[in-house]
Amino acid sequence: MSKPVPGHRATLKEVAKAAGVSVASASYAINGTGSVGEQTREHVLAVAARLGYRPNQNAKAMKTGRTGTIGLVLPDLTNPFFPALAQAVIQAARGHGYSVLLTDTEGEPEAERHAIDLLAGRGVDGLIWFPIADDRSLPPLADNIPAVVLDRALAGYDVIQADYAEGGRLAAEHLLSLGHRRIGVISGPHAASSARARAEAAIDAIRREGQLAWHVHNAFALDLEPAVTVALESNTATAVIAGADLIAIGAVRHLQARGLSVPGDVSVMGFDDIPWAQLNNPPLSTIEMPVEEMAVEAVETLLHRIAHRGEARRRVVFNVALVARGSTGPAVLK
Template sequence: MTSAGNGASPTIYDVAQAAGVAPSTVSRTFSRPGRVNAQTAERIRQVAAELGYRTNPLARGLPTGRTSLLAIVVADVTNPFFFEIIRGAEKTARDAGYTLLMVDAHESDEAERRALDRTLPLVEGLILATSRLSDSSIRVAAKQRPTVVMNRHMTDVPSVLTDNAQGMRSAVEHLAGLGHTSLAYVAGPEASWADGMRWRAFREATRETDVQARRIGPFAPTLAGGLSAAKSLVKHPATAAVAYNDLIAIGAMRGLRRLGVEVPRDLSIVGFDNIFGSDFCTPPLTTVAAPLRHFGSFAVQRLLAQLRPSPAPAAGPTLLPAKLVERGSTARPA
C-alpha cells in the first residue's frame, strides 16, 4: 500500500480513506489512546505505517500546552559568552526529556519582542539570557509561560545571575594591589541590567580601596565596541581599566595596540566572564570568571521546577560565584 504518489507526505485523510474510517477516528487513535476500539486502532496504525504517515508531535501538543519544548533567548548568538551557557542548558533540558530551542535577539529589544510573539505559543517554558526587554515586558511574558531570567534580578520572576559585586570587587582589589590608583570602567549597553550592577559594584569597590574611578561609554558588548573604547581610554587616561565583558576588553586591547599603547606596560585591562578564547589573545586576558555552563544548567533547573504539577513557590535569585583569573593583561603601573 502506498500514498497517492505525488511526492507529498501522507495526511490523516489518506490514512482515514485507506483504513475506511473517519479522519476524527484516526486523530483519536494517535492523540487519545484507549478512546478507539483496539482492533480498529491496530488497523489504523498498520495502515499509517504502510503509508509512511507520521504524527506531528508539536501540533498534537499545542492544544494541551505539552510540547516538550523550551526556549532560550540570547542577546547575541555570536557572543562566545553564550556558548557554554547554551551547552549547559541544552544538556539539562535533554536529560529531562525536553528539546531546547535557541532564539537570537540581535541585541534588539524590538527583535526580542517579535521573537517572543512567535515562540511563546510553541514552548512550555522560557529562559531570557541577558534580556534587553524592560521589566514590564518580561512580566508580560512570564504571565504567559513559566520564565527564568539570567544575569538580571527581578523580585517576581525566578533568576540566575553571577555575583557581580564579588567579581568586580576581586578585579578592583587585584588592580589596587598592583599599585593602580586610577581606574576606568568601560561600560556596556545602557539597557543591560548587569552593566548597571557592575558599575555600582565598581564604584563601591574603588571607594573601599581609595582608588579614583571614572566611567566611559556605553559601548556595544562586542569587539567593535572595544575598538571604540580604546580611543576613549586614550583621551581619558587611567592606569588600568575593567571592561563590562571580555569582548569589549579584547577589542580595547586591539585598539590600544593600534594607537601605540601597550598592554599591560602602559595600561592594565581586566575583562568579565572568562569566555572561550579569552586566554588566546595577546596578552592573555585577566578576567572575572563566571561558571557559564552551570549558569545554563541552573536556569533550566529553575524552569523545570515551575513546570512540575505542583510547582514550588519561586525562591530568590540563584547567585553563582565569580572569581578572578589572573593572566597577562595586568601588571604593576609603569
C-alpha cells in the same frame, strides 16, 4: 522479520505487534514509564528502532498538554558568551528529555517581543529568557508560560544570576594589589543592572585605595564608542576594568594599535571569561562566570516551575572567580 516500509511511519500498535507485547507495554518501554521489565524494554526499543518508529509529538502534546520543548531567548549570538551559554542550556535540557528552541533577538526590543510570541505560538512548555534590559516583561501571548530569567533582576520571575558586584570588587582589588592607583572603568550598557553592579562595585573599591581615572560606557562589543577611545588615549589610567571580555579585547587592540604595551603600559581586565579570553594576545585577565552551573540551574528551575506553578519565586545567585592572566601586571611608576 518486520522491516521499515519506505514512506510509511510506523505506529505504536505496529511496534507492539512486532515485539509481541501489548500497546500499553510498548508505550511504557518507549516512554520510560509504567511497569515493564528491563529485558522487555530493551527488546521493544530494538524493535522500534528497526521499524523506524518515532513518537508522534503532536499527539503526545495533546494528551499531556506538554510538547517537551523549552524556548531559549538570548540577546546577541555574536557575543561568544551566549553560544557557550546556549550550548550549556541545550545539554542540560537534553539530560531531562527536553529539546530547546533557540532565538537571538539582536538586542532589539521588537525582535525580542516577536521571538517570544513565536515561541509561545510553537507551544513551548517554558522559557529561559536573557532580557535585553531590566524593564522588560513577557508579551501578552506568553503571559501564562513559565519563565526563568537569566542575568536581569526582573520582578515576578524566577531569576538566575551571578554575583556581579563581587566580580567588580575582585577585578578592582586585583589591580590594586598590583600597585595600580589610577584605574579607568568601561562599563556595559547602563540599562542592564548586571553591568551597573559590576561598575559600581569596582568604582567603590577603587576609590577606597586609589583614584578613578574615568568612567565611560560601551555596548557589549569589540567596537569602542568615541568616548571610550578618548578616555583610553588620555593616558590618565595605568589600568582599565572593562564590563565584558569583548569590551576588554577591543580596548587591548586599541591600546596596541597606538603603540602601547599591555600590560607593560596599561593593564586591562575583562569580565565573563569567554572562550576568546585565553586566545587573546596577551591572554585576558577576567572574572569567570559559572556559565554551565547557571545553565543547569536555569533548566532545573524552569522544569520545577512547569510542574509547580504556584510556588514562590526563586532568586539564585552564583559566585564568580578571578582569573589572572597576561593582560594585567604590576603598575609602572611614571
